[in-house]
Amino acid sequence: MKKWYVRKVLSWLLRLVALTWRFRVSGIIPKSPSIVAFWHGNMLAVWKFFAGKNAIGVTSLSRDGDALAGLLTSWKYKLIRGSSSVGGKEALDQITEAAQCNVVLITPDGPKGPPHIFKPGAVVAASRSGSELVLCKVHISRKIIFKTWDSFEIPLPFTRIDLEFLPAIRISQSADREEIGKMLERCEEEMRGEFAESNM
Numbered sequence: 001m002k003k004w005y006v007r008k009v010l011s012w013l014l015r016l017v018a019l020t021w022r023f024r025v026s027g028i029i030p031k032s033p034s035i036v037a038f039w040h041g042n043m044l045a046v047w048k049f050f051a052g053k054n055a056i057g058v059t060s061l062s063r064d065g066d067a068l069a070g071l072l073t074s075w076k077y078k079l080i081r082g083s084s085s086v087g088g089k090e091a092l093d094q095i096t097e098a099a100q101c102n103v104v105l106i107t108p109d110g111p112k113g114p115p116h117i118f119k120p121g122a123v124v125a126a127s128r129s130g131s132e133l134v135l136c137k138v139h140i141s142r143k144i145i146f147k148t149w150d151s152f153e154i155p156l157p158f159t160r161i162d163l164e165f166l167p168a169i170r171i172s173q174s175a176d177r178e179e180i181g182k183m184l185e186r187c188e189e190e191m192r193g194e195f196a197e198s199n200m
Contacts, residue, residue: 011067011070011071011074014044014071014154015071015074015075017155017156017157018044018048018155020157020158020159021045021048021155021158021159021160021161022158022159022160022161023045023049023160023161023162023163024160024161024162024163025049025162025163025164025165026162026163026164026165026196027163027164027165027166027167027196028165028167028168029165030103030132030134030165030168031103032101032102032103033099033100033101033102033103033129033130033131033132034099034103034104034131034132034133034134034168035095035099035103035104035105035106035122035125035126035129035131035132035133035134036050036055036103036104036105036106036134036135036136036165037106037107037108037118037122037133037134037135037136037187037191038105038107038135038136038137038138039107039108039109039115039116039138039150039191040107040109040110040111040113040115040150040152041115041148041150041151041152041153042138042140042153043107043110044153044154044155045138045140045153045155045161045163046105046136046138046163047071047072047075047077047105048075049161049163050103050105051075051076051077052075052076053103054078054102054103055077055078055102055103055104055105056077056078056079056080056098056102056103056104056105057072057077057078057079057080057104057105058079058080058081058082058091058095058104058105058106058107059072059079059080059081059111060081060082060083060110060111061081061082061083062083062111064111065081065083065111069081080094080095080098080104082094083110083111088121091121092121092124092125095121095122095125095129096124096125096128096129097129099125099126099129099131100129100130100131104125104131106121106122106125108121108122108123108187109150110150112149113149113150114149115149115150115151116188116191116192117188118184118187118188118191120180120184122187123171123180123183123184123187124180126169126171127171127172127173127175127180128173130173132168132169132170133168133169133170133171133187134165134166134168134169135165135166135169135187135190135191136163136164136165136166137163137164137166137191137193137195137196138161138162138163138164139161139162139164139195140153140155140159140160140161140162141159141160141161141162142155142156142159142160143155143156143159144156162195164195164196166190169183169186169187171183
């Protein structure tokens with residue numbers, strides 16, 4: 001009961017602080033149908049940006065995933081629960097179906113890492129659904145960084161958050177394993193590239 005209460009209070013405080021965040025965007029904001037991929041460590045900024053925009057979020061079935069699901073529900077998200085480690089096949093099927101007519105948000109290095117390593121889910125779902133894959137890079141000017149596997153970031157009140165949406169990627173629906181592998185390498189390389197100078 002105590003842990004539940006603490007989580008509720010922390011979630012309420014986070015939602016309050018998030019109201020003060022200031023976003024600046026470069027690139028084209030993704031529209032349906034598409035899959036938007038961003039790193040697990042700075043996911044809060046992206047989740048908040050898409051809140052109320054009829055996007056679908058993907059969260060794990062872990063306890064951390066439960067906490068995130070509660071936050072996203074308060075931000076009016078529809079959710080798909082599952083990850084590469086638990087419920088992966090079912091989640092992938094749901095992501096593929098949802099991505100045919102929605103914006104689906106996913107952290108390809110979650111829920112347990114390794115950090116900044118693209119797992120196949122987002123790429124495979126984009127291929128099967130025929131939707132665009134859009135990579136989103138994040139820069140938070142002032143933040144708290146936790147000593148977790150993903151160096152999890154919480155933006156401070158009134159901070160500026162830069163979101164860079166990279167050009168949409170189309171993946172063949174007939175892509176084989178080799179093509180998927182090359183696309184994963186491309187996604188990692190693009191996400192690790194320099195942030196757009198116009199944003200900094």
